[in-house]
Amino acid sequence: MSGKPRLHVPQPPARPGEAPDFSYVEISEAGSVDRPDVNARARDIENLAYDMVRVLDEQHTALGPWHPHLEADELIVALRFMLLTRRFDDRMLRAQRQGKISFYVQCRGEEAVAVAQTLASDPGDMLFPSYRTQGAQIARGRSVVDLMCQCLSNSKDMCKGRQLPTMYHWKRGNIFSVSGNLATQYPQAVGWAMAAAIKGEDDIAQAWIGEGSTAEADFHHALTFAAVYNAPVILNVVNNQWAISTFQGYAGGERRPFSARGLGYGVASIRVDGNDFLAVYAVTKWAADRARQGFGPTLIEQVTYRAAAHSTSDDPARYRPKDEVQQWPLGDPIERLKSHLITEGVWSEEQHAALDAEIIEQIDEGWTEALSYGSMTHGPFLDKSELFEDVFADMPTHLILQREKLRRTREEEI
């Protein structure tokens, strides 16, 4: 039977008022996916792009070949970083609602991604985060006060008031600057990794973007260059199902998993349960070893769910069911790791509550300290002439003249 071309307009499974439906998410049994050697040929492990690597089962037991066998104290540190990330987000959200900061982006429900992947990296590895990768800063041990000062654009802001809140960077911690233009960090990470290989160094790069921005040309540039030059890089796609209001079908997710995009480039590609800390850690470690040993790039899709709004400027109740998060089949990453540790007998509800209370206190103290360095409305303020610094290494004449003009204007009565 012949038909006529008909435009397909993707529709999410459920809109506000409808019952959430995640039957489209294909989920493998925990422990069921084989773990190949790190030198496996990409074409021999293509199943990894379609299966889902999972370590934690429904009873919170870790099993299978991807089980990373981390020590209990390492896992408790990881749990702490995830919880710290969540409580930091909570506090910054409140700060935005109170008018103390202009804007904020939470990563609620996705904490395992950045924390596990950063812990699986070496300190010399360069991280190219997106604006939802704050867990990388936390997991590399950055002070929450530093992050708060950036959000406040205050006198201790690392960006000197030039970036929106959340667009951090950390030179000493090897974390690159967050850009508000999506996916630009992807080819940059590949170039960084190429340079490491040119210099004969064994540091690797790791980059994150959301599934929505895989539609950008930079995603394809990065994969092409990574494949052509066999760059030591890990390219992560955090599939949290939603790009502001458009569901993952608008980036092409209805046809293939995002991980499968790597196959066409001949790049090793893995799909992982993004809310399973152990699985995310294990696949990242595998990819890092692969890159460091000269076997090239890996594309990893973390299947997760954006439990909060896109940003403080967004209201998801307008485009998705309110109770979708409760129906998300892969659960909450913090609850799952906590339950695993309790099942293992190395953690308890009481210890968890105490940790949570300690973290909340740490954040409250940090917030008080950060506010003492000022905000956009209360001093101490940044020196306004900083506006003209760092456009170039050396300030050219026209900027010196403009700085002088601003100074005169500010002093002038008119």
Added chain:
Amino acid sequence: MARMNMIQALNSAMDVMLARDESTVIIGEDVGYFGGVFRCTDGLQRKHGEHRVLDAPIAEGGIVGSAIGMAVNGLRPIAEIQFADYIYPGYDQIVSEVARLRYRTAGDFYAPLTIRTPCGGGIRGGQTHSQSPEAIFAHVSGLKVVMPSNPFDAKGLLISAIEDDDPVIFFEPKRIYNGPFDGDPDKPAVPWTTHEKGEVPEDYYSLPIGRANIVRGGDDLTIVTYGTMVHVAEAAAERVGADAEIIDIRTMAPLDVGTIVTSVRKTGHCIVVHEATGFSGFGAEIVATVQQECFYHLEAPITRVCGWDTPYPHAFEWEYFPGQKRVAAAIRDVLEAA
């Protein structure tokens, strides 16, 4: 000293820097084994190695994006964009990323990246091989924008660009790669060997970015120009017998305002000449500056001679190109207006 055309001078600049500084690398389409479609990187891969001079996939966004990453990791990449007309897929990486990296990180991260690209018309290239897009880069804060007009300047400025810790967009007027061009396409081609600026030291030297060059002193009027049009302006002034002071700005950003203003205050007349379309072109910036700084010295309105506000046409190249006659007419009009 050696006789070099602009291609050889650019090649020499890169050769010198590849040898002097092991962080220097080149990436671009066809730049490696083949040596570039205009031969600017000829022999450099053979001499300096395949890890230093990289052929790239046909993806300007990927070339610029990966070169930024290399620069952040301590290299000094020279990215070649085969034609300036192809640069737009890399525009986001240039404007949103490399231009602002130092600023947005308060100096913690920066990218010493040079982007070389042949520009301009006069080679029967049609609209996809003839554009002069310098103004849309000069408009972006955080970029340095350079366009040499001869082999000596080309080598000295390219070395400065490579050594610069900020991103530099380096435009190469391809019509004058092999010899100066006075705007008359019917005259036999002239090689750089006959021109004093074809004398180029073989070793290292640099010329400062942001400094204009007075090509020829004069008292009647000031012609502010750059690239291929420097040679057209010289011929046009000679054609009408005007005692013109010709300024080759060499750098659009940062602009050497002082040299221009001093000259116009002396001559009282000013013409701005460029190949790119006039509307919102770089000439408008020069005119605004001259108006503000030299208003009481001007004896006639400032005139611009530019490409017409159309795409660059294939069959009507010499009608489009602001050739000798148009520049000569502008000189005559400005001087008669006094």
